[in-house]
Amino acid sequence: MAVTLTAEHLRGALRIDDSAEQVAEATRLLAYGTAAVERHLGSAFASTPDAIANEAVIRLAGYLYDQPNAGRGVAYANALRNSGASAMLLPYRIHRAGSTGAG
Template identity: 40%
Template sequence: MAVTLTDVQLAEALAVNQALADRLHPVAVGLVERYAPLAPEAVQNEAVIRCSGWLAEQPSASVRSEAVGDIRTAFSPAMHGALRHSGAMGLLSLWRARRAGAI
């Protein structure tokens, strides 16, 4: 299977500008196809959307929190792994090839 979601469809799904979608699309496709290459097309497409959405919303600087009036937002700089934290890994886990190591 392969991801069939285009960068134009990704921009529409995430409601982001086309430049950001163009940048995030190949990154998310690479992560998804490497993690679960045998997952169905629809599942891979949804995983790309979730992974890209998570990447788009993460702060690029090491800001821990922001406050505007009464609204306060805190970020966890230790949260790494777009697949895991976006929920894409959970979607793809049924098609993940697991192997036993040599003992």
């Protein structure tokens, strides 16, 4: 597993206090961030360095934690890209031009 981050480490990175509500929020953001990074990387998830995957989850979770509840059109629509996590993961993602099979 490429993400080794814990909810406690995420709370520290985002400077979130230890109240029950904030712990639950950090746990939720960690679960979502991990799933989003895993989906974004696909089969490259397992071989991505832990430090890179962890930082991408921190960036994504921080962006989601601080974004407003009401959207302004598409201003906050792509959290992975706007947080910088997508660019961080770009060298580890497998890119393909298309099918190499018989047409």
